[in-house]
Amino acid sequence: MGNLNLSVLIPIIVYFSLMYIIGIYAAKILSKVAKSKGDGSQYMEEYMTGGRDTGGFVLAMTLVATYLSAGSFIGGPGTAYTIGLAWVFLAMSQMPTGYYTVSVLGKKFAIISRKVNCNTITDFLRARYRSNAVVILASLSIIFFITAAMAAQWIGAARLLQGSTGLDYKVALFFFGITVVVHTAIGGYRGVVLNDTLQGIVMTISTVALFAMVLVKGGGITNIIQNMKAIDPGMISPMGVDPGFTSKAWVTSYWVLVGFAVIGLPSVAQRAMSYKDTKSLSSGIKYGTVVSIVLLLGMHLVGAFGSTLVSGIESGDLVVPTLAVSLFPDVLAGIMLAGPLAAVMSTVDSQLLVVVGAIVNDLYVNYIKPQVAEDAKRVSKLTIGTTIVMGIVTFLLAIDPPELMVWLNLFATAGQISTFLWPTILGLYWKKANKEGAIASMIVGMVSYVIFNYNYPRPLGMHAIVASLILSLIAFVVVSKFTKEPSKDIIETFWGI
Amino acid sequence: MSVKEVDNIKMDSTEGFMEDPRYKQCNKEARYGVILGLLNLVWWYVFGYGLGDKPVEGYTYILGFPSWFFFSCVLGAIVFIGLTFFMVDKLFKHMPLDKFTEEEAKEYLKSIEGKEA
Structure with a gap:
């Protein structure tokens, strides 16, 4: 590991420094709020939602950057490298995500979150169902699943840094981790979304540049496609190189996991309650759709096309870094690699904030010391302290991942979705949704997903999430029908003026 | 009204x-979102598998892409970006968000x- 590649490392250091500057800027606004308003709840609102002041472009960028993670920037293109256009096709099933998520949660979600003053998705569930069991299930789901998912993403980012710059793994991990923790801890939501915006821009530039380079080096689309066909005709068929693996039912059902059900991810829902006004929402949807489609199509095509340029890359995770380093001169390669790093960082900073929200806002202030909420200074110490502690926990998990973490990460996305999707949507649109139904759906969704995965990984040929979402929907509706309707007071708060 | x-x-x-x-307008907008999402899924599926699920030798090509991929993923992206703009600009309405x-x-x-x- 002795040979550091400085010309790749330096652009990345410059890029990381920018994150700190943005963090400090956001921290200044935060400290103004902490000083001017003595009330801790005001501080919490500013920390978790940026004072509900997010404009259109920033909203779009933070949404896209949050839900496009290492999966879409490293793993996905890596798989497209071996499977070909079928995997690009699969990735493109999430085309609707940019407009779908925010339209469905919609203005109603924004209006209600202002009415009941919620800062996190769990706040929303607490106000809607008034049940400790719901709040605790939701918070624990966030803490365990998201922490595991974060650690896994940190590992990916550190490997990427290690592979391209020659840094030692632990040094790379530390370097990455401290950047995330510092800008999140001091900047809160505002720091995170501003950073996401920068990262979204970096991701876009690096995608477009990589794609253009691959096109030029490959001799144009026609040439590349014919070369892919020569490697294996399956590379240019939607059935893939192994039709048993990329079967129609399975590929199509991916739409549920990465498109439809993204509404259930707390870090995404968080964004849907924090935009400033309906103008921001409109432009957020428009920009968000364009940017997410360009990034998804571009990056996955880079992976698929890359198979004709550099052959024999063993691990899927190394495809994008290897292409960047072999196609670009070093300094530019560093800038290109900032793209995938940005994809990871913008996902984990939002996740970190959601975990901190669950611990401080949803559990500590609610159940342990409610009086803390009065005092902005103490809330601020508590949130910053928790962010740092969670950063250290994630760092330790990423150095030596325990089995439990690996297991949790496997179920992280589906786990969050089965906990939050139906309680959020039905809570928003169905008056009869009650707490018993919500609890039933959370438990059925989670348990059935785990059981399917171990015993019957593709029920009806589809991804297991589909069957477990159907079961948890049935559980929700049936249990709600047979138990007491929500109180009049709840209905009036949510549906009245 | x-x-x-x-x-x-x-x-x-x-x-x-x-x-x-x-809420009346909110519910409408959510419904538009769902409908557009489903249309998108149908477009993606019908062109992708409709034109692509056959022997590779019989493929036709547009701009170098196999036609299934071009219609489903490239043209589909452009069409649905257009429809999203239409939905947001023409069907969504501005409103205050505060209580x-x-x-x-x-x-x-x-x-x-x-x-x-």
């Missing part, structure tokens, strides 16, 4: 309170009534 309908909203609510007048007082709610109802008349 006529004055009579405005009254109806109040009378209709069997729970004995006035429903937030913005209404009763007066504000009535004023809001009047304002949409004015626009639709």
